[in-house]
Amino acid sequence: MTQWFVKDLSKLTGVSVQTLHHYDRIGLLTPSLRRANGYRVYSEKDLLKLQQIIALKFFGFELSQIKTLLKEESNALKHFNSQVQVLEQKAAFLLEGARTLRSIVDSVDANQSIPWETIIQLIEVYKMTEHMEHNWVKEIFTPDELKQYAEFEKELKANTTLEQKEAFENSWHLLVEAVKNNLEQDPGSALGIELGKKIMDWVNGVYGTKYAHLRTKKFEKGFGEGKGLDEVGLTPEIVSWMDKAMDAYWRDRIYGILGQVGKKPSSTISALWHEMLIDMYGEDTSRKNAIYEIALNDDKVSSQAKAWLKNMLDI
Structure with a gap:
């Protein structure tokens, strides 16, 4: 041999x-x-x-993804399908740049001056995305989402002191360590729900409601697909546990609110419900509407609560 x-x-x-x-x-x-x-x-x-x-x-897979793929070949096709989407989004981003530049070329006659202001704006957008803290997000976001994410990072840096940044990072590492020490515990337990709430509170403290849709996609299509894990101290096992713990937290909160239907004024429940939806998905209307459908099809939700939900949809 x-x-x-x-x-x-x-x-x-x-x-x-x-x-x-x-x-x-x-x-x-x-x-x-x-x-x-x-x-x-x-x-x-x-x-x-x-x-x-x-x-x-x-084909653009990161080392952490490759390590998982080689261990779990049975799930390779799923990862390949996800990577196809990533490559297609990259291609879409490049095509958008080509179309934009083509439109500039076509709109300017040989005797006209070049619209430098427009070109400079395009370059600024490119530079904003080129120097993102987590460069891999280019693989999961659409061109419009990339612009929004660049704005998010710009605002975050402008509004956060070095001391605040260090405090955020320390609190995140403590959360990750807490999850790592409890991977053998049920993420749907009281402990899991408590940690799920702490994780969501931390994430919402960073992204707010304005960029909640980016937060969600970054976790699902980024960390959930094995991207950028090493940068933030995560592993596929930790991400999976966090995902289940956060889901358990949201379900517990949903059941807690809907369990008050018929016991407290509708206005009180409505305020709690809308606050929860904003915490979950910010201004992402489509995802918030999906929660109604999930709750209406949940056997644990009472018929009285489902009637209340249907009434809320009609308002």
């Missing part, structure tokens, strides 16, 4: 020695044999795995 030292494998595949060392450190590609002197020895099986990694990187 053929074997290779790290330098030989590097020459064979075109992957640098430093990259192979990095793959080993993060557990993505561990050599089958490590000699007493520390030399890495790669087998034919390792070579095949490296070729798979190279192929997945070609």
Whole structure:
């Protein structure tokens, strides 16, 4: 059976020695044999795995995603479908830039001056998105959403002091650590609901209602698909637990509000309901409307509460 030292494998595949060392450190590609002197020895099986990694990187998958894919090949098609959407969105973003530039070219005659003000505005938008803190969001947001996200980051930096930023980051790391220490617990338990509330309070404190739709998509299409996890101390297991805990928190809050129908004034319940919807999805009307449908089809919601919900929809 053929074997290779790290330098030989590097020459064979075109992957640098430093990259192979990095793959080993993060557990993505561990050599089958490590000699007493520390030399890495790669087998034919390792070579095949490296070729798979190279192929997945070609299609834009991040290392954390590739690691998950190679462990769970049964779910590969699902990840491939998601990546197709990512690549299509990238293509759409590039096409929008090409169309915009084409419209400028077509609107200017040879004897006219170039509309530099318009071009400068386009460049500013590009620069705003180019230097985003989490660069991978370009893969999940539409061009319009990218502009909004760039505005969000700009506002956040302008309105947040260094001390506040450090406090936000510290509180986030404490939340992540709390989840990590309770992964064996049921996310639907009282503890899970409590942590779910703390996570949502933290996230809403950062994004507010104006950018809640970006917050939701970033979690679902970003962290939920394995993107940018290392940057914020997450793992697929932590994300999954958080998702279930937040869902349990929202369900508990929904049941708590609807359980008061017939016991408290409708105006009081209505205020609580609208406050909850804003906390959940901000100004995203379509997602808020979907909550009505979910509640109306939930067997745990009483017929009296469902009648109240239908009345709210008619208002």
